[in-house]
Amino acid sequence: MSFFSPENYEEQLRSLELKEELRKCIDEDFSGFSLEYQPQLGLGDFTVYGAEALLRFTSPRKGRVSPGEFIPLLERNGLICDVGLWALKEALKACKEWRKKMPGLHVSVNMSYVQLTQESIEEDVLEVLHSSGLPGDALTIEVTESMQLQDYPYLNKIFHRWKEAGIEISVDDFGTGYSSLGRLKNMEVDEIKIDRSFVTNIQRSAYNYRLLSNIIELANGSQIRVCCEGVETVEELGVLRKLKPELVQGFLLAKPCPEDKFAEACIRIRNLDLKKEPELPTWQKTEEGADMEPAGVQDDVAEIILNAENDVFYLSDLTSYELYYLNPAGQRLFGVQDYKGKKCYKILHGKNAPCNFCTNDVLSKDSFYIWENQNEYCGRHFLLKDRIVQYRGIPTRMEVALDVTKQEYVSQNARERLFFAEKIADYLDTLSHHTDFKKAVNQVLASVGDFYQADRAYLFEPASENDGHWNNTFEWCAQGVVPQRDALQRVAPQVVGRWMEVFEKEQSVIILNLAPLKQSLPEEWAVLERQNIQRLIVAPLRENGATIGFIGVDNPRTCIHDDTHVRVLASFLLARIRQDRNEHRYQVLLQQSNEDLLKGLQVGFWTIRRESDQPMRMIVNDTMQQLLGLETTDTPARCYSDWYERIPKEYRNVMEQAMERMRTSGAVVQIIVPWEHPQLGQVRLRFSGLVLEDSEQRCKWKGYCRLLQE
Incomplete structure (x- = not known):
């Protein structure tokens, strides 16, 4: 048994809409899909070894969509098979063109497990390779470590066939799953790619340094090539040069770029001064071992820690997310003692990647950032205070966590409310200071429509005849949405009769699904259906016990159950209407x-x-x-x-x-x-x-x- 929640509905709705867009774009010759390429550098001779092809999607409606959002949808619906072969063809075509000026260049293409389960995948890949005119050793197929590699007898059969044609196999995101080098050696694997979480700030992490050193040593012994991803600083590259993986890639060298910009990226890499002798990692320069408890925290941090001794607090690296310190209260709550060098998101939230609600980007040294979080990993509700502090000369995140599970005196929607407060400030500022009433209304309707990710936002006012009819006087439409204002003049009283009854109770009208209204309220259903409305939120403007207008949003895609923004905006609009009315009376005088x-x-x-x-x-x-x-x-x-x-x-x-x-x-x-x-x-x-x-x-x-x- 499962229960409906607006949040689940909202998420499913967005997924359904995106799925339909993806399907339509595939049918339209893969419109909206594109590839970007990130160069890979050989550390032995500092020449460009190859490029990784990365799939991108630009929605006609939503713009650029994150791969973390659209790729799982493609996989769940089997659409990845067609898109994957299209990407392979495009990548090989680009590689063939580049090889005219850079002989021996390789291209790596990611492949989903869903693709590998297709009966024809062996022949499909070989046919695309043959059609490209490239030799097999120009192509590397990347599979993720999280893939079902335990099914390696089946995968080995496929990999072995490809390797006979010269194709190489790479395991991406190595270190985030459960594969061992021993198992990979038994498979037909030529390369492992070290996840960027092990590379970020490695110059300050003795733990990651030792771990990566061991992996590279074992890989070399197994004749498996190592590529380190996510190299973003000269210091990281310097440490990797000491460790000597065969390949590196990352923003320091080049960001992913379109095919026509790849040659320029390679030229920029050749012009970088990368051969300077690398320095020792900073942790190796200290007299004390990296595993020892850091000697002394800044006085202001120590004071905060002492004042919060009954609360959970920790220190972590802002970029690598490594835990430097977790106090005894935190160790007891999360059941850990061996936490140093491990990721805060893993220890504190049980995640394998940085939290999507991480506040690192908004922290400062001057003041605490206060927010709240329902930690599902430990089942506790925390009020949190975060700021940046200097810890052994390094800018570090400090978080103090107050457990308010029992008290629950802070709303569970704190982050939404912080954003809500910012939007409300915008509404108030616009309506208070804009001298042109019409421009002010249009501006705040655009703001509230954008917040709800709606198709339309609008204001209705009584028709001038004052006979119970309503006119749509202001309207904002999202890009690509057909305006409805002209068709919504003199809307009959019976169409909005139910709404007026709700407004009399000082409540909003919220429709989550239009279909049930077809039988119970056919006139209302017909008007809304003609406008392609499936969901809406409408709030009244009430003055002296009467409804003098109403504002709303059509087809909201976020916060579809929450009328707070619309109601507050209605209140502000009412105040501005009164202001303009008084101003008009004064001008008459x-x-x-x-x-x-x-x-x-x-x-x-x-x-x-x-x-x-x-x-x-x-x-x-x-x-x-x-x-x-x-x-x-x-x-x-x-x-x-x-x-x-x-x-x-x-x-x-x-x-x-x-x-x-x-x-x-x-x-x-x-x-x-x-x-x-x-x-x-x-x-x-x-x-x-x-x-x-x-x-x-x-x-x-x-x-x-x-x-x-x-």
Whole structure:
């Protein structure tokens, strides 16, 4: 028995959509698929030995898709077989072209276990090789160590046939699975590729240095070639030169590149100064052994550790993920003592690769990054504090973990909420500061639509006839989505009748699957189905107990069960609508037809602005300037200062309270206060106003003032 969850639905939905895209692109002559090539360097003579062909996919809708996402889909659905043979043909065609200028160049092509289970795979590969016109030794077939290599009698039969044609076999990601060199020797394997996790920062890891040294020694004894992947720094390359694997590849030499850029990459490699005598690894230069407990931590780190002695804390390398230190509380919780040199993601999360939620990229030396994590490996819920510290001269990640499993006083969606807070800040900033209401609405609809990965985001408002019909007044569409705004004018009340009932309860309408509505609500279903809507989230704009509009997103692909963003945006939109409405009323008062009347009544108009890091400013019209005897040359800041300082000190608090009521109530507030007139002496001012704009960064009051002489 399995249970439905929105998260599973969301993930399955994305997979289904991507699968259909992949299938369509395959049918369209593999459109969207491409290969990139990463050079491999021979350490013996520093010449380019060959290239690894890496499969890429660019979705017409989503853009570049990670291989970690689309390749498993290809494998699960058997699509990898056709794509794999296409990749083999393209790689051999490229290699043949390169060999015209670089004789002897090799190309490595990855092959899935799904492909190897095909009955015709032996002949298919040999036929493609024969058609290419290349000799067999130009091609290396790469298989991953995680593949079912225990089925080596079956695989050996295939490999043996290929090796007769000169093709070589390589085992990729060696060290992350369970293969032994002894077993590989019994198989028809010519090469092992060392996973980058063993290479990263090897100059600082005695553990990885010894491990890799042993592997290379054993491989040499078994006549198996070694290629080290993931070489990104000169220091790493220097250590590998001491260890002497036959081949290396990595970003230090060249990033994967398209076929037409490969020759340029090879030229750049030849121009690199790689023959300089390598230095000793930094850990070999120290007087103490690498396995000894590091002597002394920075004082600030030690203080934090002492303060957190009842919590779990650890230190790990920012790039290699090696654990330097795990305190006793952490050792007890995770049941380990022999942790040094091992990966934090393996010891603390039971994973074989870095965590997709790793915070290394957002850490700083200046402050803690606070977040939370539900650790499924140990079944605990942690509140986490991370920062970068100097540990034996190396920038290092320090994490303090507070177990809040029992308390659960922090939301389980902390990371979403951190992102949520950033988006909300964007909405608020746009709606508060953008002078053009239409542009502001379009901008925030684009932002919320992008957050939900939706097809459309929109705002509906009552039709001008005010007869219960609704108009789609604003719309944002994702790339490639057909706009619907013109077709959604004067939507009939009965179509959204159910929605209005939900809105009356101050709730949102969330549809996760349109199909059930076909029988129960046919009119609503028909309208939504015409727009290709399968899911939606819609939230109301409510004012004084009435629905004055609603906003929503169609076909969201993330957070499909969560209306929080839409509801908060509805609230902000409502505030901006009120602001614009008040501004409109104020502008009507200032029309020329009213100006003479107000001047005759000795009524002056004022605007007061408060902005962060700026003095209060006041702008007045000519009438108020004359009434109060203010200097015409005063700046807005000086104008406010002159006006405010002429209020008796005992009444200034009264004035400030009145302005605060304007801000909090949203209504017009009136007050009469004494005021020291520069010519008339003490008079009374009737001061009336309201707030038109209010945010953390700024506030704007507007109103009128009348002089009441004693």
